[in-house]
Amino acid sequence: MPTYSDDGQWWWDGRSWQPVTQQPPQQQYAAAPQPQQQYPYPQQQGPGQAPYQPQGFYQPPKKSRGPLIVAGAVALVLVIAVGGVVVWKNTGSDDSSGGGTTAGAPPKDAKVIEPGQPVTEQALSEVNAQAFHESVMKRQMTTPIGRLKTAVFENAQEFTGRSSFYVITDMAVDRKSGAYYYAKSALDGPNDDDPGNNLCMGAEEWRWSSFSKAWGPTRSAGMDCKRIPFQGGSDAIVSTGLNAEQADKVVAYFRSNKGFVNAAQPTLLTAGGKTYVRQVVDFKPMVLSDDNYWGSALLMWGLREVGINPADWRWSNPFNLSEGIHMVYYLDTASLLPVGAFQSGIDTPAQHGEPATKRETVQVVNYSYPAALPKPTVPKGPGTLTISLPEGWKVP
Numbered sequence: 062m063p064t065y066s067d068d069g070q071w072w073w074d075g076r077s078w079q080p081v082t083q084q085p086p087q088q089q090y091a092a093a094p095q096p097q098q099q100y101p102y103p104q105q106q107g108p109g110q111a112p113y114q115p116q117g118f119y120q121p122p123k124k125s126r127g128p129l130i131v132a133g134a135v136a137l138v139l140v141i142a143v144g145g146v147v148v149w150k151n152t153g154s155d156d157s158s159g160g161g162t163t164a165g166a167p168p169k170d171a172k173v174i175e176p177g178q179p180v181t182e183q184a185l186s187e188v189n190a191q192a193f194h195e196s197v198m199k200r201q202m203t204t205p206i207g208r209l210k211t212a213v214f215e216n217a218q219e220f221t222g223r224s225s226f227y228v229i230t231d232m233a234v235d236r237k238s239g240a241y242y243y244a245k246s247a248l249d250g251p252n253d254d255d256p257g258n259n260l261c262m263g264a265e266e267w268r269w270s271s272f273s274k275a276w277g278p279t280r281s282a283g284m285d286c287k288r289i290p291f292q293g294g295s296d297a298i299v300s301t302g303l304n305a306e307q308a309d310k311v312v313a314y315f316r317s318n319k320g321f322v323n324a325a326q327p328t329l330l331t332a333g334g335k336t337y338v339r340q341v342v343d344f345k346p347m348v349l350s351d352d353n354y355w356g357s358a359l360l361m362w363g364l365r366e367v368g369i370n371p372a373d374w375r376w377s378n379p380f381n382l383s384e385g386i387h388m389v390y391y392l393d394t395a396s397l398l399p400v401g402a403f404q405s406g407i408d409t410p411a412q413h414g415e416p417a418t419k420r421e422t423v424q425v426v427n428y429s430y431p432a433a434l435p436k437p438t439v440p441k442g443p444g445t446l447t448i449s450l451p452e453g454w455k456v457p
Contacts, residue, residue, distance in 0.1 A: 121349070121355075121358070121359075121362040121365065122349045122350045122351035122353075122355075165315070165316035165317060165318065165319035165320070165321070165322070166316050167189045167191045167192040167195070168189065171188075171189035171191070171192035172187055172188045172189055172192065172193075173188050173189065173192045173193045173195075173196045174188055174193065174196075174397065175196070175397070176200075176395060176396050176397050177395075180329070180338060180394045180397075181329075182328070182329050185326070185327045185328060185329065185338065186326065188326075188327065190324040190325055190326045190327065190340070191322065191324045193324070193327055193340070194322070194324040194327075194340060194342055194390075195312050196397075197340075197390070197392065197397060197398070197399070198298070198299050198308070198311075198312060199305070199308045199309070199312060200396075200397060200398055201299055201301060201398055201399060202299050202300065202301060202302075202303040202307070202308040202311065203301075203303060203304065203305055203308050204301045204302075204398065204430050205235070205236075205237075205301065205302060206233055206234070206235055206236075206301060206302070206430065206431055206432075206433070206434060207233065207234075207300075207301035207302075207428060207429075207430055208231070208232070208233035208242070208428070208429045208430065208431055208435065209230075209231075209232055209233070209293060209294070209295070209296060209426055209427070209428055210229060210230065210231050210232075210293075210426070210427040210446065210448045211229070211230050211232075211292070211293045211296070211377075211424060211425065211426050211427075211448075212227055212228065212229045212230075212424070212425045212448050213227065213228070213292075213379045213422065213423070213424050214227055214422070214423040214424075214425075215421065215422065215423075216421035216422070216423065217405065217421065217423055217456050219423075220423040220425070220454070220456070221454055221455055221456065223248075223250055223251045223454065224250055225249070225250075226247070226248070226249050227247075227248055228245055228246070228247045228248070228292075229245065229246045229248070229446040229447070229448050230243070230244070230245045230290075230292055230293030230446075231243070231244040231245065231293070231446050232244075232290070232293040232294055233431065233434055233435055234289060234294055234301075234302065234375075235302075235434045236300075236301070236302030236303075237302070239289075240434055241261075241289050241294075241434070242261070242434055242435045242436075242437060243260075243261040243285055243286065243289075243290060243293070244258075244259065244260045244261065244437075244444075244446065245258075245259050245285070245293070245446070246258050246259075246445045246446040248445070253445075254271075255271045256269075256271075256443060256445045257269075258443055258444055258445055258446075259279070259285070260276070260437055260439065260440075260444070261285060261286035261437060262278075262286075262437050262439070263286070263437070264286050264287055265278055265282070265286060266278065266279050266282035266283070266285060266286040267279065267439065269440075269443050269444065271443070276439045276440070276444075288375075289375040290375065291375050291376070291377055292377055292379070293377055294374075294375050294376070294377040295376060295377045295378075296377075296399075296402060296404070296424075296426045296428075297357060297360060297377060297378040297379065297380060297386065297404065297424065298344070298360055298386070298388065299311065299360070299363070300364065300374065300376070301430075303367065306367075307367040307369075310366050310367050311363040311364070311366060311367060313366075314359075314362070314363045314366040315359070315360075315363060318347055318349075318359055320345065320347060321344060321345060321347050321359055322342065322343075322344055323342065323343040323344075323345060324340065324341075324342045325340060325341040325342065326340075327339065327340040327392075328340075329394075330391070330451060330452070332451040332452055332453075333451060335451070336394055337391040337392060337393070337394065337400070337401075337451055338390075338391075338392035338393075338394055338397065339389065339390065339391055339392075339451075340389075340390045340392070341387070341388070341389050341390075342388045342390065343385060343386075343387050343388070343407060344356065344357070344359070344360065344385050344386045344387075344388065344407070345385045345407060346383060346384060346385045346407065346408075346409055346410060347359070348412070353383070353412070354383045354409050354410060354412055355382060355383055356380070356381070356382065356383055356384045356385040356386065356407065356409065357378055357380040357381065357382055357384060357385070357386055358382035358383070360378070360386075361376050361378060361382075364376065379422055379424050380404075380406055380420070380422055380424075381406070381409070381418075381420065381422075383409045383418070384406045384407055384408065384409050384418070384420040384422075385406070385407030385408075385409075385420075386404050386405075386406065386407060387404065387405045387406070387407050388402055388403070388404045389402060389403040389404075389457045390402055391450070391451050396430075398428065398430060399426070399428045400427070400428050400429070401425075401426065401427055401428065401449070401450050401451055402424075402425070402426040402428070403423070403425060403450055403452075403456070403457050404423065404424040404425075404426065405420075405421070405422065405423045405424075405456070406420030406421055406422045406423075407420060408420050425448055425450060427448050427449065
């Protein structure tokens with residue numbers, strides 16, 4: 062008898078959660094909570110599992126309309142290169158007086174570095190941390206295709222030791238065509254000699270057999286090769302495949318939740334013979350108009366700001382919607398795009414008489430940006446996926 066999720070929409074196939082049908086769950090788009098309405102936090106899903114309700118289920122609470130109404134004007138930005146550093150000037154403002162900037166926006170004349178400009182400790186020390194991070198997010202969002210390897214762990218101990226079951230996914234999505242590349246390895250440890258390796262050959266799922274030492278179509282295939290899986294399609298922060306206008310709107314939405322994005326000053330890191338830009342960014346839980354804490358949900362709701370349904374987009378997020386995300390970015394010094402990331406949950410603060418909720422989920426992400434969707438090729442051997450971080454398997 063299969064094990065089903067609490068909502069009956071998913072079943073455990075021994076390696077991962079699979080949808081019962083291709084049809085979207087009922088009541089997927091429930092009404093948004095009203096201000097002052099209180100209700101329990103979303104249930105926490107386990108790492109590598111589908112959420113108890115697909116991410117599209119939760120909609121952002123409606124904002125209270127008071128005297129301070131944020132206008133819908135989009136700020137124009139002038140980019141001026143100065144000594145290897147770019148200055149971003151806001152020429153528009155959400156402040157009706159004409160003198161301010163969007164809530165949570167970087168100050169005027171905030172400095173960033175663009176690809177092709179010198180990346181030195183001195184240059185990094187002069188940039189505005191928030192503006193620099195926003196430029197990275199925009200660059201990432203407007204890249205046509207991002208290929209992500211991800212692995213999720215229940216806590217820091219399992220991350221550092223990799224001593225229990227975990228899944229590595231390798232996924233790339235062409236958002237224009239809807240086509241995607243997908244592979245995964247299920248491991249009982251870094252030296253597992255009997256991994257569960259799967260690869261999508263078009264709509265057909267192939268699996269490595271440690272018994273026959275060969276790849277072949279699986280008879281008990283799930284839905285991973287028939288519809289974009291939820292797990293592994295994004296880093297839970299932003300998604301590739303957007304245009305510049307959409308990326309600006311997503312960033313503007315993050316800014317409107319002042320205090321949500323907290324970027325530290327970027328620095329240079331040399332590890333394994335390579336140099337990276339390292340930046341720590343905390344996406345902290347916030348109390349919204351429904352008087353509840355929301356964290357990673359705000360990242361998902363950024364897509365709604367540009368008219369994208371996160372459920373249809375197959376938004377990937379292993380974190381609880383009320384917890385924040387502590388993120389360590391590792392950027393390529395030439396492209397200034399992420400090539401690696403360490404993520405861990407930020408506790409949901411105490412509220413409504415309930416104590417703070419400890420959040421321990423860890424996700425590791427490796428990034429690449431192919432010009433075209435990778436073509437699936439059957440490996441000669443097991444083809445077990447690997448994943449790494451510049452600073453190794455320790456909490457950075």
